[in-house]
Amino acid sequence: xxxxxxxxxxxxxxxxxxxxxxxxxxxxxxxxxxxxxxxxxxxxxxxxxxxxxxxxxxxxxxxxxxxxxxxxxxxxxxxxxxxxxxxxxxxxxxxxxxxxxxxxxxxxxxxxxxxxxxxxxxxxxxxxxxxxxxxxx
Numbered sequence: 310x311x312x313x314x315x316x317x318x319x320x321x322x323x324x325x326x327x328x329x330x331x332x333x334x335x336x337x338x339x340x341x342x343x344x345x346x347x348x349x350x351x352x353x354x355x356x357x358x359x360x361x362x363x364x365x366x367x368x369x370x371x372x373x374x375x376x377x378x379x380x381x382x383x384x385x386x387x388x389x390x391x392x393x394x395x396x397x398x399x400x401x402x403x404x405x406x407x408x409x410x411x412x413x414x415x416x417x418x419x420x421x422x423x424x425x426x427x428x429x430x431x432x433x434x435x436x437x438x439x440x441x442x443x444x445x446x
Contacts, residue, residue, distance in 0.1 A: 335412075
């Protein structure tokens with residue numbers, strides 16, 4: 310089965326339509342140097358790139374390799390070090406409490422609330438419930 314997120318040019322869509330979400334979420338979360346940040350359903354790195362620009366240690370997770378490749382290329386152009394991980398937001402490959410802040414800009418909105426709650430992945434990845442932030446339209 311074809312991954313629908315790999316159809317078309319997601320990075321082009323993101324930069325034209327939702328690119329402003331990244332700085333807003335990073336500012337709202339007061340992300341900065343010394344923090345370990347996980348950006349779930351990162352797409353091509355809208356939030357991850359901006360978090361890395363603050364000096365944070367960033368992991369960007371997405372289910373679509375094509376989106377990760379676009380984000381990696383953008384990070385390379387900007388001279389940013391980000392750990393790009395292919396994975397499913399419903400089954401995060403990280404230890405509980407591994408991150409100071411967990412973000413998701415629009416990506417998790419495509420999962421049902423029941424699925425997110427049932428998986429528990431996002432909730433346990435951050436060190437506290439106060440360190441989770443999502444931005445949707």
